[in-house]
Amino acid sequence: xxxxxxxxxxxxxxxxxxxxxxxxxxxxxxxxxxxxxxxxxxxxxxxxxxxxxxxxxxxxxxxxxxxxxxxxxxxxxxxxxxxxxxxxxxxxxxxxxxx
Amino acid sequence: xxxxxxxxxxxxxxxxxxxxxxxxxxxxxxxxxxxxxxxxxxxxxxxxxxxxxxxxxxxxxxxxxxxxxxxxxxxxxxxxxxxxxxxxxxxxxxxxxxxxxxxxxxxxxxxxxxxxxxxxxxxxxxxxxxxxxxxxxxxxxxxxxxxxxxxxxxxxxxxxxxxxxxxxxxxxxxxxxxxxxxxxxxxxxxxxxxxxxxxxxxxxxxxxxxxxxxxxxxxxxxxxxxxxxxxxxxxxxxxxxxxxxxxxxxxxxxxxxxxxxxxxxxxxxxxxxxxxxxxxxxxxxxxxxxxxxxxxxxxxxxxxxxxxxxxxxxxxxxxxxxxxxxxxxxxxxxxxxxxxxxxxxxxxxxxxxxxxxxxxxxxxxxxxxxxxxxxxxxxxxxxxxxxxxxxxxxxxxxxxxxxxxxxxxxxxxxxxxxxxxxxxxxxxxxxxxxxxxxxxxxxxxxxxxxxxxxxxxxxxxxxxxxxxxxxxxxxxxxxxxxxxxxxxxxxxxxxxxxxxxxxxxxxxxxxxxxxxxxxxxxxxxxxxxxxxxxxxxxxxxxxxxxxxxxxxxxxx
Numbered sequence: 289x290x291x292x293x294x295x296x297x298x299x300x301x302x303x304x305x306x307x308x309x310x311x312x313x314x315x316x317x318x319x320x321x322x323x324x325x326x327x328x329x330x331x332x333x334x335x336x337x338x339x340x341x342x343x344x345x346x347x348x349x350x351x352x353x354x355x356x357x358x359x360x361x362x363x364x365x366x367x368x369x370x371x372x373x374x375x376x377x378x379x380x381x382x383x384x385x386x387x
Numbered sequence: 388x389x390x391x392x393x394x395x396x397x398x399x400x401x402x403x404x405x406x407x408x409x410x411x412x413x414x415x416x417x418x419x420x421x422x423x424x425x426x427x428x429x430x431x432x433x434x435x436x437x438x439x440x441x442x443x444x445x446x447x448x449x450x451x452x453x454x455x456x457x458x459x460x461x462x463x464x465x466x467x468x469x470x471x472x473x474x475x476x477x478x479x480x481x482x483x484x485x486x487x488x489x490x491x492x493x494x495x496x497x498x499x500x501x502x503x504x505x506x507x508x509x510x511x512x513x514x515x516x517x518x519x520x521x522x523x524x525x526x527x528x529x530x531x532x533x534x535x536x537x538x539x540x541x542x543x544x545x546x547x548x549x550x551x552x553x554x555x556x557x558x559x560x561x562x563x564x565x566x567x568x569x570x571x572x573x574x575x576x577x578x579x580x581x582x583x584x585x586x587x588x589x590x591x592x593x594x595x596x597x598x599x600x601x602x603x604x605x606x607x608x609x610x611x612x613x614x615x616x617x618x619x620x621x622x623x624x625x626x627x628x629x630x631x632x633x634x635x636x637x638x639x640x641x642x643x644x645x646x647x648x649x650x651x652x653x654x655x656x657x658x659x660x661x662x663x664x665x666x667x668x669x670x671x672x673x674x675x676x677x678x679x680x681x682x683x684x685x686x687x688x689x690x691x692x693x694x695x696x697x698x699x700x701x702x703x704x705x706x707x708x709x710x711x712x713x714x715x716x717x718x719x720x721x722x723x724x725x726x727x728x729x730x731x732x733x734x735x736x737x738x739x740x741x742x743x744x745x746x747x748x749x750x751x752x753x754x755x756x757x758x759x760x761x762x763x764x765x766x767x768x769x770x771x772x773x774x775x776x777x778x779x780x781x782x783x784x785x786x787x788x789x790x791x792x793x794x795x796x797x798x799x800x801x802x803x804x805x806x807x808x809x810x811x812x813x814x815x816x817x818x819x820x821x822x823x824x825x826x827x828x829x830x831x832x833x834x835x836x837x838x839x840x841x842x843x844x845x846x847x848x849x850x851x852x853x854x855x856x857x858x859x860x861x862x863x864x865x866x867x868x869x870x871x872x873x874x875x876x877x878x879x880x881x882x883x884x885x886x887x888x889x890x891x892x893x894x895x896x897x898x899x900x901x902x903x904x905x906x907x908x909x910x911x912x913x914x915x916x917x918x919x920x921x922x923x924x925x926x927x928x929x930x931x932x933x934x935x936x937x938x939x940x941x942x943x
Binding site: 305372375379 | 482483805815864866
């Protein structure tokens with residue numbers, strides 16, 4: 289039996305800047321995770337991942353990351369994905385200080 | 388130090404130009420990421436968690452002030468004003484943009500530096516004893532040989548698609564400060580019965596998921612045979628090394644699976660073929676390189692000012708006690724500049740600090756700087772009479788922390804604050820341990836103690852050879868830290884042993900504190916180091932400190 293599908297977001301790194309981006313429902317790449325499309329359906333997730341991977345001139349290394357619905361929108365469930373929304377913990381660099 | 392020939396210059400410029408066009412083709416869509424990735428890795432460019440990362444080679448850890456200033460310039464112009472010195476004597480920039488990288492590489496080429504073969508399945512940057520050319524215990528400066536190896540391995544047509552990466556370390560001293568036994572090939576200079584210098588060749592060491600102490604494949608290799616012999620080692624592994632499984636591809640596994648005897652026989656056979664083909668060309672080249680590494684013109688001067696400053700300034704005395712090492716020239720010292728201020732990120736220097744270190748090297752240090760695998764910077768040749776001035780300038784720049792070799796002189800990989808491979812963070816653990824022991828004001832009492840932290844099993848933070856090693860893992864979605872004890876990165880190399888279950892992040896600092904305070908109670912004399920106490924007492928008493936009965940339920 290396959291494991292139950294848990295909600296996902298499509299995420300990647302921007303080709304030029306290298307920073308973290310998420311795929312939105314209206315096919316934009318956002319730098320704010322809460323704007324990402326939260327995907328509940330496994331088949332739809334695979335299609336959205338293919339959509340992302342096709343955009344190789346914009347993003348690198350697209351994958352499906354676990355997420356859950358929060359008040360503002362999708363939120364990370366794993367600490368690695370949480371760090372990707374913020375940046376490093378030793379300096380105020382990255383997303384935690386960039387609007 | 389070595390200065391590029393016209394050939395080197397043309398080669399490096401050509402590579403930058405090629406990479407510039409490769410980046411253009413990637414951005415305009417002519418190259419896919421799958422096509423581009425091996426090309427960027429060949430030029431030291433990784434994609435990490437939050438950004439690209441450029442790893443720049445500092446060959447055998449040697450820099451001149453002009454190069455250090457250029458690193459500062461790059462940090463300010465294209466990064467966030469700092470650089471990270473690594474355990475392989477490289478410097479990493481954590482925030483470059485893809486489109487800027489060709490310009491950064493050109494800026495490096497302007498000062499005879501590059502990022503070639505700092506990644507990929509090639510022979511990587513050759514590391515060396517950071518005290519090379521200065522250490523009192525040295526037989527010969529190992530850097531000419533390291534430079535020869537760099538030239539030979541760079542773009543070597545046979546060795547561009549090896550089974551996996553290949554790392555060489557070399558030391559000219561019997562006391563190993565270059566962790567040679569944890570490298571694919573380690574070279575340790577020794578003398579034979581006739582008093583001639585040559586190399587003990589160690590093969591198959593490595594850390595990572597299968598840590599192994601290297602084995603001696605040749606106990607004495609004459610200096611003149613070095614290059615054909617190393618070529619024989621690499622070519623034997625290139626054929627035998629496993630390409631079916633990247634976890635079994637390193638030479639340590641090849642040696643383990645085939646046995647040292649078989650590898651030795653194959654290497655000797657291959658060496659016998661290669662030796663005559665080399666003729667004397669490598670030795671002729673080596674002689675030219677050696678001339679460029681001539682020792683500076685050391686002067687004889689009084690050291691009274693130094694002795695006087697030591698007698699009157701306790702902070703200076705403390706710094707000289709921990710941050711100096713014995714120099715081969717009378718009146719000189721090797722200065723270790725700690726890039727480990729309590730609470731700061733191990734190995735990170737700001738552009739401003741880089742410039743100050745460059746200025747000090749120029750003014751007081753015969754224009755030489757070194758990067759150590761312990762993520763510190765050295766001024767290898769400072770006359771003792773200049774030390775009060777050097778210390779005052781370092782203090783001004785927040786670089787005078789007197790902690791070399793002590794509990795807060797921690798090696799830490801970038802961990803999950805930056806690295807895409809990491810399973811947990813390393814830097815905050817290092818920061819908290821250093822801060823805690825600074826509060827306790829005990830680190831000088833504790834004495835020599837090496838804590839090394841890796842944020843994943845690949846062991847960039849050398850945790851296996853830490854007296855106390857810490858490995859960060861992901862345990863069911865939570866950061867968890869395993870402790871090893873008794874590791875040793877010197878000529879007596881040993882892999883540390885796991886103490887037991889790991890600790891969550893909030894419990895790892897108290898656990899380390901219990902270990903170290905417990906050691907203070909158990910040591911026989913103040914001279915007995917943590918490692919010596921561990922060797923005498925074994926694991927059990929340290930385990931009892933880590934896992935007291937009432938806490939047992941909490942350890943994950």
